[in-house]
Amino acid sequence: MWLRPLLRKAKSDMLVAGRLLAVAFTACGVFTAAAYLFVGYLVPSVSDHRYFELRSVKIASDAELTDPERLATAAGLFEGTSLWRIDTEQARRELEKPGWVRRADVIRRFPDRVTLRIFKRVAVAATIVEGSVYLVDEEGVVFREEGPSERPDLPYLVGWQDAATHGERVARLRRLVDVLAEAGGHGLEISELEVDAEGGVLFYPEAPRIVVRVGAQSDLVESFDRLEVVLTSVARGVDNVAEIDLTYPDRAVVRTRAGRMDRVISARAEVTLGRVPRAVAAGGRPAGRLESDRG
Numbered sequence: 001m002w003l004r005p006l007l008r009k010a011k012s013d014m015l016v017a018g019r020l021l022a023v024a025f026t027a028c029g030v031f032t033a034a035a036y037l038f039v040g041y042l043v044p045s046v047s048d049h050r051y052f053e054l055r056s057v058k059i060a061s062d063a064e065l066t067d068p069e070r071l072a073t074a075a076g077l078f079e080g081t082s083l084w085r086i087d088t089e090q091a092r093r094e095l096e097k098p099g100w101v102r103r104a105d106v107i108r109r110f111p112d113r114v115t116l117r118i119f120k121r122v123a124v125a126a127t128i129v130e131g132s133v134y135l136v137d138e139e140g141v142v143f144r145e146e147g148p149s150e151r152p153d154l155p156y157l158v159g160w161q162d163a164a165t166h167g168e169r170v171a172r173l174r175r176l177v178d179v180l181a182e183a184g185g186h187g188l189e190i191s192e193l194e195v196d197a198e199g200g201v202l203f204y205p206e207a208p209r210i211v212v213r214v215g216a217q218s219d220l221v222e223s224f225d226r227l228e229v230v231l232t233s234v235a236r237g238v239d240n241v242a243e244i245d246l247t248y249p250d251r252a253v254v255r256t257r258a259g260r261m262d263r264v265i266s267a268r269a270e271v272t273l274g275r276v277p278r279a280v281a282a283g284g285r286p287a288g289r290l291e292s293d294r295g
Contacts, residue, residue: 047084054081055112063100063120063146071095075106075116083108099143100135120146125180125193126154129161138181140173155180159195172199175216179203182220186228200247208238215247226252 057072065071075091088106095104095118105117121143123135133151134142157180160172172195179201183190189206196202199216208231214223223246230244230252245253 048082052083052111054079054083054086054114057114057116058109059116059118061116061118061120063118065118065146071116071118077114077116083110083112083114086114098146099141100146102137123152123154124177125157126152127157127160136173136177138177140170140177142173155190156192157195158192162197175199175201178220179214182224186224208241210238210241211243213243213245213247218246226250230254 054077057077059065059068059071074094074097076094077086077091086106086108088108091106092104095101095106095116100120101118102121103119105115107115107117109115121135121137121141123145124138125136127134127136127142129142132144134144135152135154136142136157157173157176160169160176163169163172176193176195180190180193180203183203183205191204191206193201193203201214201216203212203214204210205212212227214220226246227244231238234241234254240256240258241254242257242259243255245255
């Protein structure tokens with residue numbers, strides 16, 4: 001007899017559980033149907049509504065664009081396309097394919113406009129590739145400008161093309177660009193820079209008309225500080241100087257136009273923060289010592 005209350009309670013609990021399970025299944029079915037309705041009908045009806053159709057594309061760029069319509073087409077932006085269906089990442093990748101583009105942004109402006117922002121590469125040098133003139137930016141990236149262009153009045157980079165591998169060519173280009181940047185920081189205008197097989201760099205300033213050699217492992221800041229000391233030291237006789245070799249540690253070798261090493265200038269810790277020592281700047285004796293090498 002004592003089992004009957006337990007059986008009645010168990011039966012009641014099972015009925016409650018069954019009702020809850022039925023409610024749960026019903027709620028799940030309603031949610032599924034609502035989701036299907038939302039995804040299958042409401043989302044398309046909203047995203048494809050004429051209110052969100054593309055009507056205008058605004059292009060902002062620091063470059064002179066010859067064909068803005070072609071850029072919009074490359075990005076897949078066509079009048080009447082829903083803004084919800086524009087793949088901004090794919091559009092950005094397509095816009096960045098031309099070498100002259102450094103970065104592109106694609107921004108949806110709801111309800112009916114897209115803004116394209118195009119940032120061009122800025123050339124710091126030029127180079128010759130297979131007989132054609134290309135430009136080089138500050139990162140060592142070789143590119144061509146949008147539209148026709150004249151032969152640029154820029155320093156030319158040579159020698160990097162002779163490297164056997166792509167990685168070596170990139171490394172040589174970056175070394176050339178680094179040397180060019182350091183030269184500019186010291187007020188030198190360069191007409192040409194050449195990298196050799198070992199990674200050393202020869203460059204030719206516009207003035208004075210000499211050749212300067214920098215080693216593959218040379219610290220550029222220290223090397224150009226020494227160069228500044230040397231140029232000040234030989235200022236009066238610079239027309240007789242053919243080459244300044246900065247590949248030696250802590251010194252510069254000056255070679256004359258007669259083809260022999262005329263003297264060695266030792267320029268060490270006298271240079272601070274890129275400034276020429278006061279004695280030299282004031283026209284006193286050259287910093288460091290002059291050593292004859294005439295035998």
